[in-house]
Amino acid sequence: MKHIKTQRYLLNFLGPTCQALRKCLARDDGLPQLLRGYTQRFVEAFAALPPEVKAQARKAFELFCRDMSHPSLSIERVEGYPGVWSGRISQKYRWTFHFQEDPKTGERVCVHRVIGVHEKVYRNP
Numbered sequence: 001m002k003h004i005k006t007q008r009y010l011l012n013f014l015g016p017t018c019q020a021l022r023k024c025l026a027r028d029d030g031l032p033q034l035l036r037g038y039t040q041r042f043v044e045a046f047a048a049l050p051p052e053v054k055a056q057a058r059k060a061f062e063l064f065c066r067d068m069s070h071p072s073l074s075i076e077r078v079e080g081y082p083g084v085w086s087g088r089i090s091q092k093y094r095w096t097f098h099f100q101e102d103p104k105t106g107e108r109v110c111v112h113r114v115i116g117v118h119e120k121v122y123r124n125p
Contacts, residue, residue, distance in 0.1 A: 027109045042095070042112045051116065053093055057115060060089045084113065086125065094118050096125040 038046075049057065063070050064087060074088040078096060086096045095115040100110050114121055 025052045037109055038112045039114070041114050049093075051090065056093070057089050057095070060087060060095075078122070081125050085120065085124050089115070093118060094121045096121055 044084055046054065046057065060073060064073055065076075068075060068087075072088065074086075076086055078084040078086050083098050084096055085098065086094050088094055093116065096113040097110050098113060099108050101107070113123060
């Protein structure tokens with residue numbers, strides 16, 4: 001039941017986010033052209049990932065965009081950090097994100113915070 005509530009809550013925020021994520025998937029590094037969607041910490045952590053994990057991450061982002069309620073993503077709230085969510089890339093790797101309103105357009109955007117090994121990501125999401 002908790003998973004279904006989480007899905008419904010997040011689906012309210014995903015409309016414009018998916019368009020930006022689709023654009024980023026065409027690039028080789030998998031990062032978006034709109035930097036507003038990623039923190040510098042995320043960009044640096046993504047660059048340091050092994051190539052096979054980058055490929056898994058791109059697939060996870062694509063799936064997140066198409067169907068963020070897909071069970072393989074395991075989207076969940078991060079305890080102790082209100083408004084921060086995490087998604088699964090693989091058994092070992094996760095990424096965190098939050099939603100915020102773009103002050104210029106007023107649209108709700110997804111901001112990716114950090115990506116990396118599960119334990120490290122959860123220490124400082």
